[in-house]
Amino acid sequence: MLTAPALERRGVRAAFLERGGGVSEAPFASLNLGFRTGDGPDHVLRNRGLAVLALETPRFAVARQAHGTGLVRVPEEAAGAGFDDPADALGPADILATSASGVPVAVLVADCLPIVLASDDLLVAAHAGWRGIAGGVVPRAAAEFDDRAGVTAWIGPAIGPCHYDVGPEVVAAVERGSGGGAVVQRRGGKLALDLRATAARALQAAGIRDLEMTELCTACAPERFYSHRRDGRTGRHAMVAMRA
Numbered sequence: 300m301l302t303a304p305a306l307e308r309r310g311v312r313a314a315f316l317e318r319g320g321g322v323s324e325a326p327f328a329s330l331n332l333g334f335r336t337g338d339g340p341d342h343v344l345r346n347r348g349l350a351v352l353a354l355e356t357p358r359f360a361v362a363r364q365a366h367g368t369g370l371v372r373v374p375e376e377a378a379g380a381g382f383d384d385p386a387d388a389l390g391p392a393d394i395l396a397t398s399a400s401g402v403p404v405a406v407l408v409a410d411c412l413p414i415v416l417a418s419d420d421l422l423v424a425a426h427a428g429w430r431g432i433a434g435g436v437v438p439r440a441a442a443e444f445d446d447r448a449g450v451t452a453w454i455g456p457a458i459g460p461c462h463y464d465v466g467p468e469v470v471a472a473v474e475r476g477s478g479g480g481a482v483v484q485r486r487g488g489k490l491a492l493d494l495r496a497t498a499a500r501a502l503q504a505a506g507i508r509d510l511e512m513t514e515l516c517t518a519c520a521p522e523r524f525y526s527h528r529r530d531g532r533t534g535r536h537a538m539v540a541m542r543a
């Protein structure tokens with residue numbers, strides 16, 4: 300798993316689980332943490348159990364993600380919501396916010412950006428693909444904080460511009476709605492969207508300056524990461540974060 304040392308300074312434990320170490324078989328091999336994939340629910344349940352064992356956290360709460368900008372608050376009573384059964388997931392929402400200690404929240408991804416924002420008393424986790432970013436999910440997540448200069452942000456592994464050719468309509472939508480404009484690379488007449496740099500710009504535009512991110516591309520490393528763009532039918536990673 301990948302950890303986020305920047306967040307530890309804020310009293311937040313956060314980890315992105317890579318695909319190894321689980322019980323699922325191809326094309327979900329092996330630590331698939333998403334129910335809505337076509338994988339057997341018994342496999343997903345066992346993998347989630349293995350994940351929290353490795354993380355040394357209680358069961359995490361998840362939301363039904365919708366590539367939108369909806370936000371759910373996760374009080375102590377909602378701890379572990381949707382962990383065992385997707386019918387009990389929170390939302391629909393792509394942002395989870397909690398100020399409770401010892402209540403982990405998770406976003407599920409396979410190419411989309413997992414973003415975690417933390418102040419000394421609030422934790423916000425967001426799932427952000429191009430649709431969410433075009434809809435304004437980054438400024439919406441940032442708006443949960445009154446003092447954005449005091450927020451630390453972390454962005455985990457996601458699809459890189461090396462593997463993310465998009466049409467001009469996608470760039471236009473992101474340009475309009477992201478809050479900071481689209482970061483695009485042009486290669487031989489093709490457009491590639493840099494989701495991570497786009498989100499970083501939106502965070503900065505929202506007043507968040509303390510930002511750390513990994514440059515790892517999910518589509519570049521099939522042995523470590525699921526990639527929906529690369530494989531279609533595939534598993535999901537979880538980015539899990541908890542206020543200590």
Ligand SMILES: [Zn+2]
Nearest residue numbers: 461462516519
């Ligand atoms: Zn790549």
